[in-house]
Amino acid sequence: MRDAAARAALVFSVAFVLFSSGSASSQAKPDPRYTVLSGSGQTLYRIAIAPVIDKGGAASAARQATKVLTRDLTLCGMFKVLDPKGFLANLKREGVGIDPTPWQNVGAQGVIKARVQPFGGRRFAIDFFLYDTTKGTRPVLAKSYKSRGKSVRRLAHTFGNAVVKYFTGEKGIFHTKIAFATGRRGSRSSQIYVIDYDGYGVHRVSHTGPQSVLPAWSPDGTIAYTSFLWKNADLYITRGGRGYRISKRQGLNTGAAYSPDGSKIALTLSKDGNAEIYIISTKGKIIRRVTNSPGIDTSPTWSPDGSQIAFVSNRAGTPQIWVTSSGGGGARRLTYQGSYNQEPEWCPKRGSNVIAFTARDKGGNYDIFAVDAKKGELKRLTQGQGSNRSPTWAPNGRLIAFERSGQGIWLMDAEGFNQHKIYPGGSTPAWSRR
Incomplete structure (x- = not known):
C-alpha cells in the first residue's frame, strides 16, 4: 500500500504520473480554579x-x-x-x-x-x-x-x-469511526478497514478484489472507496456488508468526497483523458463538471456549507491547493508556499474556513499544515517526526487523525498538540461524520 504504484490511484501524485509523462443551557462554566x-x-x-x-x-x-x-x-x-x-x-x-x-x-x-x-x-x-x-x-x-x-x-x-x-455544550465523538486502507507488508494488495475512533474494534469492510483504497464517509455511514477489481480505478460503496460499483468510467474514478448533506459525491474522473473534478449522484450519474483546465485536478473536499470545493491542481506548474465554487467556475489558488501540496481536507465544523493538507518539505518528508481559505494564513501542525500525511478531521473540528509513516494512525488536536498513536498500521484515514 505504501509503494508508489499502490498510492498511485489515491492522491495527486498518482494522477500526475498517469497524465504528465463540531451550547447547552446546562453547560458548565469554566472555573479558573479548576x-x-x-x-x-x-x-x-x-x-x-x-x-x-x-x-x-x-x-x-x-x-x-x-x-x-x-x-x-x-x-x-x-x-x-x-x-x-x-x-x-x-x-x-x-x-x-x-x-x-x-x-x-x-x-x-x-x-x-x-x-x-x-x-x-x-x-x-x-x-x-x-x-x-x-x-x-x-x-x-x-x-x-x-x-x-x-x-x-x-x-x-x-x-x-x-x-x-x-x-x-458540544456533542461527543466517542462513537465515531475511522476508515483506512491497509494490506500485508510488502504486498501491493490493500483493503478498507474500520476502527473505533480510539483504535479498537478493527474490522474489514471491503471485499472487492485485491486492491481497495481511499475510503470516504457519507453522513449516513456509507463508505465510498476505489477498487481495481476490474483492472480500472472504479468507485464503489459499501452497503449491507457488500460493495457496489457506482462509477466505472474509463480511467480514474478516485478521491470521492460526499457533500455535507450526503446527496452528492465529488471525485476525480479522467474519462476524457485529463483528471478533472466532477460531481455525481450517489448512484453514479454525472451532475456537473466542476473544473476544466489543462492541468491535473484531483482530491476534492467540500466546505461545511457545500458551497465550495477545495482541490489539488498543478495548473500553475506544481501541485497546489485551489478553491472553487461547487457549481463550477471562479477557481483561485490558495497555497503559494511549498512545491508539492496535496490531500486537502476541509474542517467540517459549521462556518470553518480551515483546510488541513499535506506538504512535502525540501528534505523529502511530508508534514501536515492548515490554511485559512479566506485569509490565506498558513500554519504548520507537524514537524520533526518523520513523514505525516493524509489529515482527516473529527466531526467536531477539534481533532485530526493522520498517517505517520511506519507508525500507523495518530490523533492530534487542531493546533498539532496532544498527539496520540491509536492504531499500528494503515494509510489514508477517513473520519466518519457521526
Whole structure:
C-alpha cells in the first residue's frame, strides 16, 4: 500500500504520473480554579476518574469502563485527566458519592464515579455518575445501563459523550469511526478497514478484489472507496456488508468526497483523458463538471456549507491547493508556499474556513499544515517526526487523525498538540461524520 504504484490511484501524485509523462443551557462554566491550558492555549477541564467499583464478579468490566473513560477524555483534548495517585478522597468511604472538598483540593472540577454489578450470565448493570465539585454533593449526571460484557466499552463511550456535553455544550465523538486502507507488508494488495475512533474494534469492510483504497464517509455511514477489481480505478460503496460499483468510467474514478448533506459525491474522473473534478449522484450519474483546465485536478473536499470545493491542481506548474465554487467556475489558488501540496481536507465544523493538507518539505518528508481559505494564513501542525500525511478531521473540528509513516494512525488536536498513536498500521484515514 505504501509503494508508489499502490498510492498511485489515491492522491495527486498518482494522477500526475498517469497524465504528465463540531451550547447547552446546562453547560458548565469554566472555573479558573479548576482549569488549565493545553499546549495550544485551549482551556482544559480538570477531571478525576475514580476506579469503577466492582460490586462482585465484575472486576474485568469495571477495569474496562475505567480505562475507556480515561482514554476518551484524554484523547478528546478538552480535559486534563488527573492522576489517581494524587487523589486525597477516601474512595472506599465515599462509594459512588463525593465529599467535594478533597476533590477541590486536588483541583478537580469534575469527578466521575461508577459501579458495575453482574446479573445473569455475562450481563452487567452499570451506573455512572458525574459530579461538578462547584455544585455540591449531588451528581449533575446519573445514568444507569444494563448490558452484555462486550458492550461495556460502548456504554463508557456513551457516558463520556454526556460528560463532554455537560462541560462544553458540544456533542461527543466517542462513537465515531475511522476508515483506512491497509494490506500485508510488502504486498501491493490493500483493503478498507474500520476502527473505533480510539483504535479498537478493527474490522474489514471491503471485499472487492485485491486492491481497495481511499475510503470516504457519507453522513449516513456509507463508505465510498476505489477498487481495481476490474483492472480500472472504479468507485464503489459499501452497503449491507457488500460493495457496489457506482462509477466505472474509463480511467480514474478516485478521491470521492460526499457533500455535507450526503446527496452528492465529488471525485476525480479522467474519462476524457485529463483528471478533472466532477460531481455525481450517489448512484453514479454525472451532475456537473466542476473544473476544466489543462492541468491535473484531483482530491476534492467540500466546505461545511457545500458551497465550495477545495482541490489539488498543478495548473500553475506544481501541485497546489485551489478553491472553487461547487457549481463550477471562479477557481483561485490558495497555497503559494511549498512545491508539492496535496490531500486537502476541509474542517467540517459549521462556518470553518480551515483546510488541513499535506506538504512535502525540501528534505523529502511530508508534514501536515492548515490554511485559512479566506485569509490565506498558513500554519504548520507537524514537524520533526518523520513523514505525516493524509489529515482527516473529527466531526467536531477539534481533532485530526493522520498517517505517520511506519507508525500507523495518530490523533492530534487542531493546533498539532496532544498527539496520540491509536492504531499500528494503515494509510489514508477517513473520519466518519457521526
